Amino acid sequence: MRQWRPSDVLSLEKPLRPYALIILNQKLNRLDIFKKLWSEASYRFCADGGANRLYDAFEDDVELREKYLPHAVHGDLDSLRKDVRDYYESKNVEVSQDHDQNSTDFMKCISLLRKKETSDKNKDGIKYDIVAFPALGGRFDQTIASINQLYFLKDETDRQTLLVSDENLTILLDEGKHRIECNRQLEGPTCGIMPLGGPIVLTTRGLRWNLTDYPCHFGGMVSTSNVLASDIVEIETDKPVVWTVELKEDTC
Numbered sequence: 001m002r003q004w005r006p007s008d009v010l011s012l013e014k015p016l017r018p019y020a021l022i023i024l025n026q027k028l029n030r031l032d033i034f035k036k037l038w039s040e041a042s043y044r045f046c047a048d049g050g051a052n053r054l055y056d057a058f059e060d061d062v063e064l065r066e067k068y069l070p071h072a073v074h075g076d077l078d079s080l081r082k083d084v085r086d087y088y089e090s091k092n093v094e095v096s097q098d099h100d101q102n103s104t105d106f107m108k109c110i111s112l113l114r115k116k117e118t119s120d121k122n123k124d125g126i127k128y129d130i131v132a133f134p135a136l137g138g139r140f141d142q143t144i145a146s147i148n149q150l151y152f153l154k155d156e157t158d159r160q161t162l163l164v165s166d167e168n169l170t171i172l173l174d175e176g177k178h179r180i181e182c183n184r185q186l187e188g189p190t191c192g193i194m195p196l197g198g199p200i201v202l203t204t205r206g207l208r209w210n211l212t213d214y215p216c217h218f219g220g221m222v223s224t225s226n227v228l229a230s231d232i233v234e235i236e237t238d239k240p241v242v243w244t245v246e247l248k249e250d251t252c
């Protein structure tokens with residue numbers, strides 16, 4: 001049984017699992033979430049134009065901007081503004097370019113993380129969880145690309161990947177049994193279990209509307225607008241399925 005506690009990154013003083021934060025190119029509306037994710041991240045990367053968003057979040061407070069310097073800005077750099085690039089380079093932030101036109105800048109940042117993980121400096125060989133923010137919402141193709149990223153990473157069972165958006169926490173559950181611990185002060189009430197990668201057979205416990213050995217697919221049953229009925233949700237699936245849970249307005 002695989003264990004998940006998606007809201008740990010928002011609730012614990014120290015995360016149980018070290019993680020890398022990847023800031024994507026969407027407006028940082030929820031600075032409460034941003035600051036919490038930032039404070040405990042082991043690595044902080046901006047995916048290309050994510051750096052513009054970080055820079056702009058502190059337009060009224062130049063001193064504060066200087067306290068939020070990422071470890072790297074990485075991507076094809078077609079979105080990074082010149083003033084933002086100049087600023088971060090002047091602060092000795094690593095700014096690196098990868099021109100590959102078959103991978104998104106989010107993917108490129110994950111490749112950068114892998115490089116850091118295999119570098120000499122990471123002597124313990126730690127593998128970091130990945131937390132992306134603000135993920136989902138915005139452009140639909142980018143949203144699907146971010147979900148696709150979860151599928152790319154699903155066989156790496158020694159790391160968890162979490163997509164954090166203003167309103168949701170989203171993860172991918174691979175085939176098998178899962179126990180998701182929810183903190184209902186932060187999460188809920190709504191949730192969804194969505195077979196985005198193709199048809200599945202699903203069994204759930206701990207929800208208002210549960211399913212038992214139930215075939216789910218697009219054009220048929222897709223569990224959306226479901227509701228947490230317990231702090232513990234158990235899900236058994238024969239193929240990967242996306243779990244998403246609503247975030248409360250006041251989380252940090």
Ligand SMILES: Nc1ncnc2c1ncn2[C@@H]1O[C@H](COP(=O)(O)OP(=O)(O)OP(=O)(O)O)[C@@H](O)[C@H]1O
Pocket residue numbers: 023024025026047048049050075076078079080103104105106107135136137138139140142143146
């Ligand atoms: N409109 C959007 N909606 C949702 N996510 C986005 C959006 N724009 C960018 N992102 C995310 O932020 C990352 C960095 O974005 P970037 O600044 O490079 O924009 P882009 O050039 O449109 O993205 P890419 O080059 O990755 O296709 C993207 O890889 C993607 O994950």
Ligand SMILES: Cc1ncc(C[n+]2csc(CCO)c2C)c(N)n1
Pocket residue numbers: 076100101102103104105
């Ligand atoms: C079949 C196919 N569809 C779309 C793209 C375009 N694309 C996908 S990721 C990416 C990088 C964006 O920074 C670009 C341009 C492609 N290469 N292959």
